[in-house]
Amino acid sequence: MSYALQQIVENAPLLLIGLRATLMLAVVTLAASTAIGVVLGTLATLRPRWIRACVALYVEVFRDIPLIVTIFAIFFGAPFLGVPLKPFPAVALGLSLWGGANGAEIVRGGILSVSRGQLEAATALGLRTWKIYLLVLWPQALRAVLPAYTGLLALIVQSTSLGALVGVTEFLKAGGLIIERSTVMQGINPAFGIYFFVLCTYFAICSVLTLASRRLERRLGRQAGGGATIRAPDASRL
Amino acid sequence: MNKTRFAAALLALGLAAGQAVAQQLPPLPQSIRDHGVLRAGVRCDQPPYGFRGSDGGFAGVEVEMARQMAAWAFGAAEKIDLQCVTADNRIPQLNAQRVDLLIATLGVTPERARVIDFSDAYRWGGSDLLVKKGSPIQKLDDVRNRTVIMLRGTTQALWFDANMPGLQSLRLNTASDALQALQQDRGEAYAHDAATLIVIAARDPSLRLVGEPFAIADAAVGLRKNEAQWGAWINAALARMKAEGLYTTWLERWVPAEIRQPYTDAFIKPRPTAR
Amino acid sequence: MEFDLAYLARQVPALRAGFLLTIQVSAIAVLLSVGIGLVGACLRVMRVPVLAQAVAAYVEFIRNTPLLVQLFFVFFGLPALGLKLSLFWSGVVALTLWAGAFQVENVRGGLAAISPGLREAARALALSRGQYLRLVGLPMAVRTGLPSMLNTCVSLVKNSAYVSAIGLQDLAGVAFDRIASDFRAFEMLAVLLVGYLALVLSLSAAVRLLEHRLQTPFRP
Numbered sequence: 001m002s003y004a005l006q007q008i009v010e011n012a013p014l015l016l017i018g019l020r021a022t023l024m025l026a027v028v029t030l031a032a033s034t035a036i037g038v039v040l041g042t043l044a045t046l047r048p049r050w051i052r053a054c055v056a057l058y059v060e061v062f063r064d065i066p067l068i069v070t071i072f073a074i075f076f077g078a079p080f081l082g083v084p085l086k087p088f089p090a091v092a093l094g095l096s097l098w099g100g101a102n103g104a105e106i107v108r109g110g111i112l113s114v115s116r117g118q119l120e121a122a123t124a125l126g127l128r129t130w131k132i133y134l135l136v137l138w139p140q141a142l143r144a145v146l147p148a149y150t151g152l153l154a155l156i157v158q159s160t161s162l163g164a165l166v167g168v169t170e171f172l173k174a175g176g177l178i179i180e181r182s183t184v185m186q187g188i189n190p191a192f193g194i195y196f197f198v199l200c201t202y203f204a205i206c207s208v209l210t211l212a213s214r215r216l217e218r219r220l221g222r223q224a225g226g227g228a229t230i231r232a233p234d235a236s237r238l
Numbered sequence: 239m240n241k242t243r244f245a246a247a248l249l250a251l252g253l254a255a256g257q258a259v260a261q262q263l264p265p266l267p268q269s270i271r272d273h274g275v276l277r278a279g280v281r282c283d284q285p286p287y288g289f290r291g292s293d294g295g296f297a298g299v300e301v302e303m304a305r306q307m308a309a310w311a312f313g314a315a316e317k318i319d320l321q322c323v324t325a326d327n328r329i330p331q332l333n334a335q336r337v338d339l340l341i342a343t344l345g346v347t348p349e350r351a352r353v354i355d356f357s358d359a360y361r362w363g364g365s366d367l368l369v370k371k372g373s374p375i376q377k378l379d380d381v382r383n384r385t386v387i388m389l390r391g392t393t394q395a396l397w398f399d400a401n402m403p404g405l406q407s408l409r410l411n412t413a414s415d416a417l418q419a420l421q422q423d424r425g426e427a428y429a430h431d432a433a434t435l436i437v438i439a440a441r442d443p444s445l446r447l448v449g450e451p452f453a454i455a456d457a458a459v460g461l462r463k464n465e466a467q468w469g470a471w472i473n474a475a476l477a478r479m480k481a482e483g484l485y486t487t488w489l490e491r492w493v494p495a496e497i498r499q500p501y502t503d504a505f506i507k508p509r510p511t512a513r
Numbered sequence: 514m515e516f517d518l519a520y521l522a523r524q525v526p527a528l529r530a531g532f533l534l535t536i537q538v539s540a541i542a543v544l545l546s547v548g549i550g551l552v553g554a555c556l557r558v559m560r561v562p563v564l565a566q567a568v569a570a571y572v573e574f575i576r577n578t579p580l581l582v583q584l585f586f587v588f589f590g591l592p593a594l595g596l597k598l599s600l601f602w603s604g605v606v607a608l609t610l611w612a613g614a615f616q617v618e619n620v621r622g623g624l625a626a627i628s629p630g631l632r633e634a635a636r637a638l639a640l641s642r643g644q645y646l647r648l649v650g651l652p653m654a655v656r657t658g659l660p661s662m663l664n665t666c667v668s669l670v671k672n673s674a675y676v677s678a679i680g681l682q683d684l685a686g687v688a689f690d691r692i693a694s695d696f697r698a699f700e701m702l703a704v705l706l707v708g709y710l711a712l713v714l715s716l717s718a719a720v721r722l723l724e725h726r727l728q729t730p731f732r733p
Contacts, residue, residue, distance in 0.1 A: 064713040066674035068581075069685060069705050076698040079333035086336045087327075158579035165581075165678055167327045167336075172582055177322075179589070180283060180414040181290050187442065189418055192593035195586040199578045206577035326693035353696045390680070391693030399694065408600065409680045409690055415589070422592050424600070 004193020011178045018174025019201070025092060025160040025170060030153055032096035037103020042133060044108040055104060062101035068162055070094045075166045091163040099156055106148045110141035147217035154209035158202060172198055263474045266311050267467040270338055275317045276308035279337035279460075282322035283413035284430075285437040286492040286501070287343050296320045299501075300341040302488040303360070307339075307475050324411055326391035329354055332460055339472065340460035343431055345393040347455065355463050357472045359456030360479075362509035365394050366432040367448040368420065368439060375427055378450045378513070381405070387416045387425035394429040397453035401513070420445070433501060440497055452513040480505075521700045524691060528704060531687035535712075538601070538683060539670040542608040546669065547662065549609065550616025551651060557617070558624055558650070559642050568617060575614035580675055583607050588679045604676035604683075612669040616662060623658025624650055659727065663720040671713050684708055 008015065044055040062070065071094035078085040085093065114137050122132045164173035175198045183189050270276075280301050281288030291297030301320065308318035321337050328342050332354060345363065346356050367386070369375050375384070385406045388394045398405050408425045410416050413434060420428040428435070432451060439445050459472050479485060485505040493501050553568045575583070587610075588603040598606060627650065635645040655662070677686035688701040 060714075061710065064671065064717075065706060065709050066671050066685065068674050068678065069702075069709060072689060072692075073702045073706065075334075076330055076692055077702050079330060080698055084333060084335040086334050087331070090334070154577065158577075161579040161581045167323070167331060172579070172585070176412075176585075177282075180412055181294070183414040183418055184283060184285070184289065184438075189593070191418075192586075192590040195582060195590040198582050199574075199586060202578045202582060203574060207573065210577055326689075329696065349695050390690055395690070396694050409682070409686075411680070418589070422597055424597075 003188060004190035004197070007178055007182060007190050007194065008197055014174050014177065015171065018169055018171040021168060021170040022157070022160045025088070025095070025163060026153070026157045028092045029095040029099050029156050032092070033099025033103045033156065036096060036100025037107050040100065040104035041107025041111065044104060045111045059101045059104050062098050067094070067098050067159055068165070070098055071162050071166065087163065087167040091166060091168055095156065095159055099152065102152055106145055106152065107141065110145035111137050113144045114140045143220050146220060147213045150209055150213035150216060154206040154213065157206055157209070171201065262478060263310060264470050266471055267465065270311070270468060273338070274312070275319045276304065276311055277319045277321070277337045278304040279321045279323040279328050279331055279340040279342050280304055281342045284343050284434045287433060297492070299488045299492050300343070303479065304341050306479060306484060310475055325389045326411065329460065332462060344457060344460045345455035346458050347393060347396060349396070354460050355465070355469055357459035357461065357469060358476055359458045360476050361504045362454055362456050363504060364432045364451035364454040364512060365397065365429060366435050366451055368428040368435045368445055369426065369448060371444055371446050373426060375448060377448065378452055381427050384427065385425040387419050387428040389413065389416060389430065392430065393453050393455055398429070433504070436497055436500065454509060454512045456509060517697060517700060520697055521704070527687050528684065531682055531684040532708065534681070535673050535683040538604050538608065538676060539673045541605050542612060542669055543666045545609040546612035546616050549613030550620045550662070553613065553617035554620035554624060555646055557621060558646070572614040572617050575611055580611050580672060581678060583611060584675055584679060600679060600681050603679060604681045608669060608673060608676070612665055615665045619658045619661040619665060620654050622661065623654030626657045627653050656727065660724055663723070667713060667716045667720060670716060671709065674709065
């Protein structure tokens with residue numbers, strides 16, 4: 001164990017580079033997922049059935065295909081379609097499409113949770129549809145959506161580890177490189193210590209997000225007069 | 239005044255010599271030149287061709303080849319961007335334009351030739367099996383009812399799929415994973431390029447090579463399709479490396495003398511036949 | 514970008530074997546994880562000292578760490594402790610531990626949803642905690658928690674694809690291996706997309722059917 005610790009300290013720069021890549025991937029994915037999620041989630045609350053069906057189809061497809069398959073499909077498939085995608089963008093795209101699907105569900109639930117009275121009052125006041133969304137529905141949905149979104153961010157951070165499989169040097173991959181070098185050059189295998197360290201780091205980051213999500217749920221749930229907040233997409237629904 | 243004139247003359251001479259040297263190679267394609275550095279994919283888990291040196295940096299004969307190409311293409315060996323690639327992601331990385339060439343123990347196979355182009359072969363390489371010292375495996379056919387460890391996407395994987403289709407195989411992603419798996423008895427043999435296995439066996443007395451070469455193939459530089467000008471430059475660079483005896487220099491640097499002969503043969507002698 | 518049907522036809526035996534392996538791994542992991550869920554939830558609810566906290570810590574840890582890293586840890590890291598599991602069992606164990614954490618929460622949720630009336634009735638009848646759980650609590654909890662428990666099971670089947678990352682030749686593993694050797698990404702990815710979609714959709718449909726049938730005769 002102490003050998004693993006020594007390796008971690010010696011290779012701290014590499015691990016930090018990996019951590020930075022992990023966080024960058026998470027941020028990019030969160031931004032793109034939010035964009036996709038808001039657009040699709042809003043579309044899913046519109047009246048026309050075919051729009052809702054299309055969004056439902058997208059959400060179903062990207063939540064049912066394993067995330068690892070989505071990312072490999074983009075990474076291996078894109079060059080065949082003539083679009084050369086480097087590993088980082090490929091993983092970001094795959095994670096965003098998946099994150100967007102989950103985000104759409106959250107946003108849809110958030111908008112639908114705004115009490116009908118608000119919608120009726122706004123319509124009665126003669127507000128156009130897009131104004132209703134902008135001024136009434138989205139701001140109130142935001143409250144309901146925030147705890148779930150924080151939970152989704154925790155999932156996104158965890159999912160960035162898939163980048164290791166296609167060559168992105170993120171945190172997991174950095175750990176793997178340390179193990180590789182030690183095994184081949186020194187014949188000692190620190191896999192146990194290194195992977196345990198990687199697990200603990202993810203735990204540190206994600207548990208903060210999960211706790212924040214729960215705290216937000218309690219606080220906002222109370223303030224909204226008991227109006228239900230949207231349940232965060234559980235990792236089991238990954 | 240004399241000193242300046244002397245220096246100027248030397249400079250002119252140097253430039254002329256540089257020009258002459260550069261003129262031995264065809265022009266570099268504009269798309270490559272635009273990057274300013276040579277973006278090469280190399281192995282980081284396969285001594286002595288591509289691996290991590292004791293200082294953590296890139297090391298090995300193929301890495302030297304890449305550095306030399308950078309020097310000839312851009313004027314300095316430092317003008318290089320080396321990427322670690324694995325057997326299963328090297329070609330996707332090339333096609334995704336993450337790198338512009340692969341000097342990564344890439345064997346020439348028809349499947350690969352469908353999706354990328356190969357330069358002229360710069361060496362050949364065979365495969366072998368690594369087993370523990372006390373193993374009952376004495377020849378290639380002995381693995382038929384056993385579990386063999388290999389890497390995904392390698393010539394060994396292709397060979398076993400074609401020649402021993404029912405074989406129980408453990409397909410991992412890196413040489414170190416495979417080595418670990420062998421040492422943990424997850425498989426009875428580890429099949430990989432003989433070149434790498436020789437180095438590993440030399441370092442670890444508890445392991446030995448079975449010694450029956452198979453799947454001998456040429457190794458070449460990989461480049462994307464439809465880049466004929468780039469291919470021409472690479473071929474010229476490889477020919478120049480051979481003419482200037484650089485392979486021998488690099489082998490002396492990276493391979494201990496007692497095991498060097500098979501490697502020299504791989505670069506200099508023609509390819510033998512085997513299963 | 515041609516689609517080579519003949520190539521695909523040649524790969525069918527390998528793909529079928531991979532699909533069977535996916536089913537095997539998933540089935541075992543589902544059963545074991547439900548077991549963990551039931552036991553873990555009981556330990557929490559009965560507030561068994563030490564064990565209840567251990568279960569809580571286990572659940573938190575699993576939920577806040579990536580499945581992929583857990584898998585690597587089990588396969589590459591555990592041998593250092595003398596626990597060398599085969600490729601197959603490493604995959605099963607990692608998936609079981611992962612899903613088990615969520616099943617604990619699902620069963621706990623089901624237990625919490627039991628109306629207080631039933632709990633009071635059990636106390637009035639002088640049932641011990643253990644008897645309550647065995648005769649009343651768990652059956653009711655499973656009934657109520659079934660939707661979320663089954664959802665977790667479907668997720669487990671879907672995420673069994675992760676085991677391809679350590680080289681297990683399940684459906685995803687076979688496909689990725691073929692892509693690495695033959696570069697027919699189009700054909701193999703099409704099989705994966707269709708295969709997993711079909712698998713998950715049919716399982717989800719079966720779950721919904723089951724839920725529908727179980728709505729009768731009454732809800733607690």
